Amino acid sequence: MDGFQNITVNSNKSEMNGTVEWRSPSNIALIKYWGKSGDQIPMNPSISMTLKYAFTQTEIEWSPRENSNEKVFDFYLSGDKVSSGFESKVKALIGRFALKYPVLNKLFFTIKSLNTFPHSTGIASSASGMSALALALLSVVKETSDFGGNYDDFTKEASYFSRLGSGSACRSLYGPYAIWGSGTSGIGNDEYAVPFHPHNDFLRIFDSILIFSKKPKKVGSTLGHSLMNDHPYRNGRIEQVHKNMERLLPAMEQGDFDTWQQVVENEAMSLHGLMMASSTPVMLLAPETIRFLNDLEDFRTGKGLKVAYTIDAGPNVHLLYALEHREIIQDFISNWVMDSKLNMDVIDDETGMGPKQLFE
Ligand code: PMV
Numbered sequence: 001m002d003g004f005q006n007i008t009v010n011s012n013k014s015e016m017n018g019t020v021e022w023r024s025p026s027n028i029a030l031i032k033y034w035g036k037s038g039d040q041i042p043m044n045p046s047i048s049m050t051l052k053y054a055f056t057q058t059e060i061e062w063s064p065r066e067n068s069n070e071k072v073f074d075f076y077l078s079g080d081k082v083s084s085g086f087e088s089k090v091k092a093l094i095g096r097f098a099l100k101y102p103v104l105n106k107l108f109f110t111i112k113s114l115n116t117f118p119h120s121t122g123i124a125s126s127a128s129g130m131s132a133l134a135l136a137l138l139s140v141v142k143e144t145s146d147f148g149g150n151y152d153d154f155t156k157e158a159s160y161f162s163r164l165g166s167g168s169a170c171r172s173l174y175g176p177y178a179i180w181g182s183g184t185s186g187i188g189n190d191e192y193a194v195p196f197h198p199h200n201d202f203l204r205i206f207d208s209i210l211i212f213s214k215k216p217k218k219v220g221s222t223l224g225h226s227l228m229n230d231h232p233y234r235n236g237r238i239e240q241v242h243k244n245m246e247r248l249l250p251a252m253e254q255g256d257f258d259t260w261q262q263v264v265e266n267e268a269m270s271l272h273g274l275m276m277a278s279s280t281p282v283m284l285l286a287p288e289t290i291r292f293l294n295d296l297e298d299f300r301t302g303k304g305l306k307v308a309y310t311i312d313a314g315p316n317v318h319l320l321y322a323l324e325h326r327e328i329i330q331d332f333i334s335n336w337v338m339d340s341k342l343n344m345d346v347i348d349d350e351t352g353m354g355p356k357q358l359f360e
Helices: 086-100 102-106 125-144 151-165 167-173 221-226 234-254 257-276 287-300 323-340
Strands: 018-031 046-064 073-077 107-115 177-180 193-196 205-211 307-311 317-322 345-350 356-359
Touching: 018 125, 018 167, 018 234, 018 257, 018 307, 046 125, 046 167, 046 205, 046 234, 046 345, 073 086, 086 102, 086 125, 086 151, 102 107, 102 125, 107 125, 125 151, 125 167, 151 167, 167 177, 167 193, 205 323, 234 257, 257 307, 287 307, 287 317, 287 323, 317 323
Parallel strands: 073 107
Antiparallel strands: 018 046, 018 356, 046 107, 046 177, 177 193, 205 317, 205 345, 307 317
């Protein structure tokens, strides 16, 4: 299916100049998407917490393009003109949009993007970046043609296109949590994400991100996902994910922090276990990551703290915790950083409610 069939577009509307701007957050997966096929179809369902302060802000200014062979866009990241890497992904996403919304073939775009957080820190800039870009492009479609969908259709369509840009980006469209991928008690879809609303106790979860390394990822996510194609544990992983979804969703609906902690940490370790056991073994954890997790285990034993760690495809740790244990956890983190004498950053974030349009 190429997008949503119920959205009709009439390109006679003639707003051939204008500016739109969106702010879209990153997200952190609690149950991990790892493995895909075809057109960014996930091997398994995943669920993420939407972040509040880690976001990308993207402005698109558009104007008429006389000749379809002319340059399509200029892309600026934090004020600098970018001509490689991310630019090819921007180009590919504009191409996908133009297949469904040919009005875009008549336009030139000046795209200006900035992130509120540093690169390569364990916060997915592809999730915030691709979702902000998809929202802005869809707004251009809306301004230049009769977009026949309502707000929900618009968000779903933006989630659909965000997925084509970077799989996990489709979850950034919804807060406080988003599910992507089919197969969990009828919830979820492989082509776009849906929102998930937990018990009130999970509405404000803090996320302290311990940055043990700012080096670019050793393994890009395309290669990482491909390691699941012939992975000896593939079937076991699929079974495990479904069981984890079936445990986590009711736990989060009921305010059950113990189950939440078990599942979230099991997912982080499984992701890294899968990487280590791939045909090309991948080790992304740093010695500090392991030391921190061991010290956390010693510190929290017997305290009944509402805290769980998770780790994406890198060495940095996201420590997730409830408001009532904010002080004790933040003290633990500051003491640990001081004792370790590491010159490292900790970024604080929390549950967010999703994207926001700034300018139309
Ligand atoms: O969206 P991608 O292709 O960058 O993959 C993201 C994979 C993980 O971050 C490791 C897990 C996830 O579900 O976000």
